[in-house]
Amino acid sequence: MDVGVIGLGRMGQGMAASLIRAGHTVRVWNRSPDAAKAVAGAKPVASAAEAFRGDAAITMLADDAALRGVIVEGGLLDSPERPGLHLGMSTISVSLAAELAALHERAGVPYVAAPVFGRPDVAEKGALNIVAAGAAAAIDRAAPLLDAMGTRTWRFGDEPQRANAVKLAGNFMLVSAIEAMGEAAAFAEGHGVAGGELLDLLTNTLFASPVYKGYGASIAADRYEPPGFNLRLGAKDVRLALAAAEAVGVPMPFASVLRDNLIEAMAHGDGEKDLAALARVAARRSGRG
Known part of the structure; x- marks a missing residue:
């Protein structure tokens, strides 16, 4: 799959590396460009919008403010090119998750909340436990990506905020x-x-x-x-x-x-x-x- 990864802290870097090992084409963007260059085999892009397209986009940002700044205030859901689905893998508030679900539904972009359990060394091995919630069809479509990053995906229904x-x-x-x-x-x-x-x-x-x-x-x-x-x-x-x-x-x-x-x-x-x-x-x- 052609996937963009937004957010390349230690967790994001490990997850991107796992996707590359599994054969996916990975575009990466981070506010600090040096972090994007650290992922061997990934293609750094100049903006979050360039990563937020293709078959899927993954966000792995530090907190609500960072995610809101990139996705909502950055207008990514209004851009002409948008991804086939968005995997939100950050640890964020339940209220922001519900807001994002509504915004994505209006924009016509399937949204799956998929936060993870595991530290950076686990992410590097592709051995995370992933908690996923959203439309079943969207989770099914994301399965090749989830399988590359984790040992198991635990499903918790169709409301993303449950994850x-x-x-x-x-x-x-x-x-x-x-x-x-x-x-x-x-x-x-x-x-x-x-x-x-x-x-x-x-x-x-x-x-x-x-x-x-x-x-x-x-x-x-x-x-x-x-x-x-x-x-x-x-x-x-x-x-x-x-x-x-x-x-x-x-x-x-x-x-x-x-x-x-x-x-x-x-x-x-x-x-x-x-x-x-x-x-x-x-x-x-x-x-x-």
Whole structure:
């Protein structure tokens, strides 16, 4: 397929590389041109509009503001040449996802929300888990692209915003796991038990899953750079989850705790560190950080 990729952070670069390995023709655009040049085998283009055409376009941008700026304020849905479908793979708010679905329907461009679970190294291997929602026919048409970037596509119905709700729910659980490990490690340290030893035990027994093992190892080693997923973006996702929860009258009290702890972490200069650095909040409060 002829596909354009808009947004070439570490995730976007890995996804574009996976598409190229699968034999797709890939045009790429990024606000910083150097990032576009970093993807071997891709064709850098001069504007987002040149990427937003062909069989499909993929957006992988950092947040609501970036996506709105490129797609909505950039007028891409009004351009004469538009893609056969748009895969929105960014982690964005549920409200923006619903707005985009309506805008695409009016423009006659099929829209599939397809946020992903996985860090940059997983994206580079084409092993992401992809959450997709939108018209079944559009997801079917996107299958060769989704299969190139992920090991499985999980479908959640025909309303695109459902995929974004699932993604935010998952990220809320991920941040909750890091907070729990940070508090547990600080508690153990207070009783003379090395936090790293506790986490080694628990992440190889009761909590032997990729999230606990990966982030637990970072916490145990006090290693938060280079970031796989930075803390500032994790804070953004918790804020988005809280806003979406309020919109449907769902209380999320622990998400409020996480938001405040993430703000504290950023106030101590940890915003650009790996999300695992959230554990430093509990350590500092206990006098051991």
